[in-house]
Amino acid sequence: MIDKTAPRVAVNELYRFMHEVLTRVGVPEEDATVCADVLITSDLRGIESHGIQRLKMYYDRIRNGQQQAVTQFEIVREGPTTAVVDGNHGMGMVIGKRSMQMAIDKARVYGMGSVAVRNSTHFGIDGYYARMALEAGMIGMSFTNARPSIAPTFSVQPKLGTNPIAFGCPTDEECPFLYDAATSITQRGKFEVYERTNKPCVPGWVTDQQGNPMTDAHEVLVGLTKDTAALLPLGGAGEDLGGYKGYGLATIVEILSASLQTGQFLNNLLGFDPQGGKRPFMLGHFFMTINIESFVALNEFKATTGGILRELRAARKAPGATRIYTAGEKEFENEKRIRGEGVPIVPTLQAEMKTIISELGLTGYNFPF
Amino acid sequence: MIDKTAPRVAVNELYRFMHEVLTRVGVPEEDATVCADVLITSDLRGIESHGIQRLKMYYDRIRNGQQQAVTQFEIVREGPTTAVVDGNHGMGMVIGKRSMQMAIDKARVYGMGSVAVRNSTHFGIDGYYARMALEAGMIGMSFTNARPSIAPTFSVQPKLGTNPIAFGCPTDEECPFLYDAATSITQRGKFEVYERTNKPCVPGWVTDQQGNPMTDAHEVLVGLTKDTAALLPLGGAGEDLGGYKGYGLATIVEILSASLQTGQFLNNLLGFDPQGGKRPFMLGHFFMTINIESFVALNEFKATTGGILRELRAARKAPGATRIYTAGEKEFENEKRIRGEGVPIVPTLQAEMKTIISELGLTGYNFPF
DSSP states (O other), X not given: OOOTTSOEEOHHHHHHHHHHHHHHTTOOHHHHHHHHHHHHHXXXXXXXXXXXXXXXXHHHHHHXXXXXXXXXXXXXXXXXXXXXXXXXXXXXXXXXXXXXXHHHHHHXXXXXXXXEEEXXXXXXXXXXHHHHHHHTTEEEEEEEOXXXXXXXXXXXXXXXXXXXXXXXXXXXXXXXXXXXXXXXSSOHHHHHHHHHHTOOOXXXXXXXXXXXXXXXXHHHHHHHHHTSOEEOBTTOSSSTTSHHHHHHXXXXXXXHHHGGGTOOOGGGGSSBOTTSOBOOOOEEEEEEEEEGGGTSXXXXXXXXXXXXXXXXXXXXXXXXXXXXXXXXXXXXXXXXXXHHHOEEOOHHHHHHHHHHHHHHTOOOOOOOO | OOOTTSOEEOHHHHHHHHHHHHHHTTOOHHHHHHHHHHHHHHHHTTOGGGTGGGHHHHHHHHHTTSSOSSOOOEEEEEOSSEEEEEOTTOOHHHHHHHHHHHHHHHHHHHSEEEEEEEEEOOOSOTHHHHHHHHHTXXXXXXXXXXXXXXXXXXXXSOOBOOOOEEEEEOOSSSSOEEEEEOSBSSOHHHHHHHXXXXXOOOTTSEEOTTSOBOOOHHHHHHXXXXXXXXXXXXXXXXXXXXXXXXXXXXXXXXXXXXXXXXXXXXXXXXSBOTTSOBOOOOEEEEEXXXXXXXXXXXXXXXXXXXXXXXXXXXXXXXXXXXXXXXXXHHHHHHHHHHHHHOEEOOHHHHHHHHHHHHHHTOOOOOOOO
């Protein structure tokens, strides 16, 4: 996926750039630190679609009023293990981090915690929040709905968001177990990467209105906004290979994200009002924590989990396969590598960054483009 | 899937038979009521693989000592929202129902509940326990590990169980939302049904040791026990269509089922000791509840969820498609139908039932075979 010819920007420099851009459009200093950390974490983990490549999206949405640079984090209701939070269309990362921290604090006292969030905005990589919990010695889960893109089984209309599931927990190894994946076969951000790099998509990821596969990333992205292309759920079209399971999982994420806070869902998450004007996305999230030490000693949990992962990696390989991974390993290794090499910046992204630099009149960046 | 030519047995009569068989092999009256209810619920929902077709499995395992007819339900540790339970190799359904009830009771007080179970046995359909929670006005989730059958991505060795995820919640409609699905494309019980009915399997469900698809259900079942066939995770072989996601979800279920109770996992769940002798399966389960009313009014939750499901069902259909379902609808409709028509009993199942009748010397059943 990574473009080996693209010039690299050092991680610290890219972080500094994202932080300055966010503060210059009105995000308070401390909140910009949170947002830039979520974004750079995505780039470090090799999830190119959700880091610097999304900066201009946030920048545009703040400037056109679809989200607020200053986050008004409002606790609507609270119980011993639960809370409902209203994000008031602020910065999704700020809302997400504070909400997951609430769930962690609750689980520390009661054994479990969960926070349902309404009126939020795109919060970056789902796994960031699950990782917060595992770093606190807990199991963490994070869910969010998103703009319509997945077609239900037997439909060709984008309805459900890519609705990711993130699950993290500590192990007795340096690399934690961290699962973070859309419930579609692949996700919107990946098409943005394929579009930027002019790569054809794998047939089977997207359906057109006749039920045929689409492989041009640009056409897919246009089709998703025009309601003429739809991502297929994990398991693919129809029922033969379990597509109804991916569809069902996406529905679970939609319910967790919307129903516990009486929120908007599906077609109401388009970011447009019925007259076609831009409006906030009104996304919902759900964060959940389980305090491991309420069940067993943390080191026992870590040893069992590490044992599971090592046995999986040692499974007999398929002919031609060289390595069996467990969730989070590739991203963990990316992080070490990219910290040294820097983040690749493809030409279309260079252009976006130049636009921002020019519009904000930024100086002091020595980017290699 | 249902064999239209097979003779039918009335639901009440089949329940009475299963209940008597279980009590005759030593399951206490009240526990047999629970077990038979879980089994007949499976038959009613049209999940043929997990009802009467599994009776002989339980019967054999009790008689050969792999599980105990009398369940010693032991609470090892308990906190406000959490508990660890030891099932002491008793009846999985009895252990499962009592554990989920504990999680429901905890969520009623604290907003959430979860129970990790060790040393359990096959507990029937996962969805039974999630349904208990939704009938109590809660979100219910249920997870279990199982004998090795799924190959990790890039492996051909059965390692993970079919490791199902069940999720249920109430809606404003008569039919609740109830998702219950293996994290493999399809599950072991389905091959048992295909074997009994001599149907070829869909290529892509199972891999042989060369990475090629297997379609003979009998060969698949033999291969799974001989370590020469493996189910593919949801998303299929390799990474192109997201197989690593199904594999990751199966791993999450293994972690939830084993690590919170320092239990056995993967190859240690084979039901055989290293010398090849039969031993208990030592399965783990994890049950989780979220009390909806800790977040929003129950009727608000139901209305939002019902709204999501109705919008999904009304999505634009793929060419040739006649209906879009949401999770649990097909099973809900099966239940109404099968309650009237009775449960189909295919010839191989008839033979198993006759064996049990003969071995236990049962009388008073007028089965049409």
